[in-house]
Amino acid sequence: MDKTFLSEDILLKVDKPARYIGNEINMCIKDPAEVDIRIAFCFPDVYEIGMSNIGMQIIYGMFNAREDTYCERVFSPWFDLDAIMRERHIPLFTLETQTPVRELDMLAFTMGYEMCYTNILQVLDLSGIPMYASDRTDSDPIVFGGGTCAYNPEPIADFFDFLYIGEAETRYDMVLDLFRKHKGDRKTFLREVSHIEGIYVPSLYEPAYNEDGTLRAFTPKYEDVPARVKRQTVIDMDSVRFIDRPVVPFIKVTQDRVVLEIMRGCIRGCRFCQAGMIYRPQREHSAEYLKKYAVKMLEITGADEISLSSLSSSDYSGIKELLDFLIEYTSKKKVNISLPSLRIDAFSLDVMNKVQDVKKSSLTFAAEAGTQRLRDVINKGITEEDIMSGSLEAFKGGWNKVKMYFMLGLPTETDEDRNGIGELCERIAENYYTIPREERNGKVQIQASSSFFVPKPFTPFQWAGMKTAAEYTEMAHQVKDHIREQLNQKCIRYAWHDPEVSVLEGVFARGDRRLSELIVTAYRNGCMYDAWSDSFRADLWKKSFEECGISPDFYNRERETDELLPWDFIDIGVSREFLEREWNNARLGRVTPNCRQQCAGCGARSFEGGVCFEDKN
Amino acid sequence: MKIRIKFSKRGNIRFIGHLDMMRYFQKCMRRADIPIRYSDGFSPHQIMSFAAPLGLGTESDAEYMDIEITEDIDRAEAVKRLNDVMCDGVKVLDWKVMPDNSKTAMSQMESADYLVICGDVELAPLQKDEIPVTKENKKTGESKTVDIKPMIYEIHKVPEGVFMHIAQGSSANLKPSAVMELLGTGYDRIIRKEIYDSNGLTL
Numbered sequence: 139m140d141k142t143f144l145s146e147d148i149l150l151k152v153d154k155p156a157r158y159i160g161n162e163i164n165m166c167i168k169d170p171a172e173v174d175i176r177i178a179f180c181f182p183d184v185y186e187i188g189m190s191n192i193g194m195q196i197i198y199g200m201f202n203a204r205e206d207t208y209c210e211r212v213f214s215p216w217f218d219l220d221a222i223m224r225e226r227h228i229p230l231f232t233l234e235t236q237t238p239v240r241e242l243d244m245l246a247f248t249m250g251y252e253m254c255y256t257n258i259l260q261v262l263d264l265s266g267i268p269m270y271a272s273d274r275t276d277s278d279p280i281v282f283g284g285g286t287c288a289y290n291p292e293p294i295a296d297f298f299d300f301l302y303i304g305e306a307e308t309r310y311d312m313v314l315d316l317f318r319k320h321k322g323d324r325k326t327f328l329r330e331v332s333h334i335e336g337i338y339v340p341s342l343y344e345p346a347y348n349e350d351g352t353l354r355a356f357t358p359k360y361e362d363v364p365a366r367v368k369r370q371t372v373i374d375m376d377s378v379r380f381i382d383r384p385v386v387p388f389i390k391v392t393q394d395r396v397v398l399e400i401m402r403g404c405i406r407g408c409r410f411c412q413a414g415m416i417y418r419p420q421r422e423h424s425a426e427y428l429k430k431y432a433v434k435m436l437e438i439t440g441a442d443e444i445s446l447s448s449l450s451s452s453d454y455s456g457i458k459e460l461l462d463f464l465i466e467y468t469s470k471k472k473v474n475i476s477l478p479s480l481r482i483d484a485f486s487l488d489v490m491n492k493v494q495d496v497k498k499s500s501l502t503f504a505a506e507a508g509t510q511r512l513r514d515v516i517n518k519g520i521t522e523e524d525i526m527s528g529s530l531e532a533f534k535g536g537w538n539k540v541k542m543y544f545m546l547g548l549p550t551e552t553d554e555d556r557n558g559i560g561e562l563c564e565r566i567a568e569n570y571y572t573i574p575r576e577e578r579n580g581k582v583q584i585q586a587s588s589s590f591f592v593p594k595p596f597t598p599f600q601w602a603g604m605k606t607a608a609e610y611t612e613m614a615h616q617v618k619d620h621i622r623e624q625l626n627q628k629c630i631r632y633a634w635h636d637p638e639v640s641v642l643e644g645v646f647a648r649g650d651r652r653l654s655e656l657i658v659t660a661y662r663n664g665c666m667y668d669a670w671s672d673s674f675r676a677d678l679w680k681k682s683f684e685e686c687g688i689s690p691d692f693y694n695r696e697r698e699t700d701e702l703l704p705w706d707f708i709d710i711g712v713s714r715e716f717l718e719r720e721w722n723n724a725r726l727g728r729v730t731p732n733c734r735q736q737c738a739g740c741g742a743r744s745f746e747g748g749v750c751f752e753d754k755n
Numbered sequence: 756m757k758i759r760i761k762f763s764k765r766g767n768i769r770f771i772g773h774l775d776m777m778r779y780f781q782k783c784m785r786r787a788d789i790p791i792r793y794s795d796g797f798s799p800h801q802i803m804s805f806a807a808p809l810g811l812g813t814e815s816d817a818e819y820m821d822i823e824i825t826e827d828i829d830r831a832e833a834v835k836r837l838n839d840v841m842c843d844g845v846k847v848l849d850w851k852v853m854p855d856n857s858k859t860a861m862s863q864m865e866s867a868d869y870l871v872i873c874g875d876v877e878l879a880p881l882q883k884d885e886i887p888v889t890k891e892n893k894k895t896g897e898s899k900t901v902d903i904k905p906m907i908y909e910i911h912k913v914p915e916g917v918f919m920h921i922a923q924g925s926s927a928n929l930k931p932s933a934v935m936e937l938l939g940t941g942y943d944r945i946i947r948k949e950i951y952d953s954n955g956l957t958l
């Protein structure tokens with residue numbers, strides 16, 4: 139195709155014009171006149187980020203597998219093009235056919251993080267589609283969304299005609315069949331689609347608030363609209379179709395590699411982790427499926443790297459078989475393997491030894507907390523013993539770089555826990571110097587970093603309070619000062635995330651519908667690309683909060699367990715009783731075993747599959 | 756075994772820069788299962804080099820790339836396999852076995868032909884014995900005046916615009932856009948038509 143929506147002078151003026159021209163290998167080409175449904179599918183961030191998202195590739199393939207549907211991609215234009223488009227009134231367009239988004243039937247968003255919310259408005263705004271669903275008419279596309287953020291959709295509910303709660307593979311065919319039937323009649327379609335399990339139509343629900351601002355009731359407006367929306371889940375993972383034609387970008391994207399999704403869910407039950415709860419139960423692909431898939435994907439993309447994707451790859455029961463196969467195959471084909479989220483032990487060290495340059499690579503420990511007490515509170519099943527024996531073994535094998543990840547501001551956290559971060563790093567350093575000088579690979583380098591704890595919906599910590607940005611900064615300084623007091627402090631580097639971003643993330647994570655006004659205000663004030671530290675504007679957000687009369691403290695306060703939460707109408711399959719029980723266990727410092735050790739009765743067994751039924755007759 | 760590949764780059768792909776084209780071809784080599792040679796080490800990379808980067812927005816009918824292969828492969832078969840995996844706008848035109856001691860396309864290149872698509876243009880500003888052009892070195896801030904007249908081997912009007920044969924190599928290098936700037940005319944498109952070595956032979 140030799141058509142571009144943007145003129146030559148614009149394309150040569152902006153950074154990386156390849157972001158806007160499509161035409162990549164495996165891009166889906168269809169004749170728009172031959173289909174009934176045209177969908178613009180958007181990841182509301184810049185092209186390189188969006189194209190690295192495996193969910194986007196899965197859904198793109200899934201929609202386009204339908205003969206009656208043509209799904210095209212759209213991303214947030216970067217600042218340079220954004221400014222030109224506004225100035226010259228150029229509408230946002232799709233990559234595939236270079237058509238204005240507004241001319242399509244539907245606009246879908248996949249949302250992986252809260253900080254993309256202003257970019258959703260950017261995309262709607264540049265497309266010429268009303269931001270608020272209530273302002274749209276039959277001539278506007280239907281705007282829908284899904285992804286991790288849909289598990290508490292309330293802050294963005296006003297912008298969406300409907301939201302899909304859960305994994306895309308199960309219900310979208312029904313949704314699109316229904317859309318085809320009612321195309322052009324938005325009202326009927328939305329009412330009907332609300333009957334499909336997993337679909338949430340915000341305009342059909344009414345929130346009511348107490349005087350103190352908390353939620354009093356959240357009810358459907360009509361009797362036929364279900365009061366609870368049930369999360370959708372794939373049970374037989376191998377029944378999921380391959381991404382048979384992954385689009386291969388020309389420019390370097392964040393994940394410039396084949397990503398092999400080996401399983402969904404996690405057995406661990408860390409109490410701060412949302413993914414560990416909302417994707418329960420853990421469900422695996424068979425090693426056979428993955429081997430075939432890996433080969434096919436490498437062949438069809440020509441990628442020179444493959445990486446495993448899961449929440450905790452070491453827990454995948456076929457990990458040995460899969461890695462043995464991949465190591466042999468990739469060394470023949472000169473393909474690199476990258477292995478995130480492997481527990482450091484003899485097995486993983488052996489694997490890493492085979493696939494990486496030990497001198498350059500580093501070990502990663504997500505300890506999350508500085509003391510065993512606090513690790514018990516958050517149910518992080520890694521012990522000091524694990525860290526010490528794993529790192530010692532690695533040091534003997536030639537490694538000398540260690541990355542340590544921590545969280546600050548966790549429930550029950552004290553000075554002792556924060557000081558524990560420096561002390562743990564110190565013991566790792568000392569551990570290194572126990573090996574004889576001639577076996578060492580220079581100095582040990584420990585890189586510790588902290589993020590700030592953000593309570594997320596559907597976790598046992600969904601009731602926990604969050605600190606203010608100033609308190610977080612103070613905590614980080616305390617950690618840093620204590621690190622400087624350690625004997626081996628010269629080997630330890632420490633960094634922390636921007637606390638202002640975390641505080642905002644906290645507001646949206648546990649926000650309600652009244653926040654839509656805040657997001658619109660912030661966007662109007664110039665906020666965009668908030669996930670990018672260079673463009674995050676704490677000052678503009680502060681101003682926007684004030685203009686709307688909204689306080690972040692209200693949303694980040696500790697909540698009572700009898701409070702009605704904005705996301706309570708969603709049924710994720712993990713029960714509220716379980717979460718509450720875990721919240722209590724946390725405060726008692728009681729550890730809950732993982733799913734393979736002993737079922738904790740979280741409720742996810744009702745999905746009738748996955749780890750809950752492993753080896754149990 | 757050294758191989759020289761000739762390909763064209765037309766249409767939207769002109770917005771893909773040089774480094775991205777290299778990455779594109781690396782993936783194509785894998786997809787087409789070409790037995791290309793790799794460097795040693797933990798992250799082996801393909802032995803591959805291009806004659807000359809093409810500016811963003813410029814098209815070409817004659818791009819050259821050198822690779823090495825580890826086992827012989829039939830010319831027609833190689834061209835077919837590569838073209839089967841190309842995107843719109845890129846076409847492999849030739850696959851040539853080079854002598855083992857041959858120099859790279861990059862070091863052989865001395866001049867190139869360009870077709871500039873533009874409206875009517877007056878070539879008079881170039882009908883002089885000397886055309887001094889002053890260029891400032893961005894890093895050092897020093898400016899240098901060079902006579903570009905000897906770098907223009909040939910220039911004439913054609914129905915589509917202007918055709919030129921100019922110096923492009925390590926010893927003398929002139930950009931077609933710089934020539935157009937001297938003429939003071941805008942243009943729609945620049946297309947590289949051919950690349951030559953010091954003997955005036957195509958690469």
Ligand code: SF4
Nearest residue numbers: 733737738740743750
């Ligand atoms: S029901 Fe038991 S085994 Fe299944 S996910 Fe919940 S805790 Fe784990």
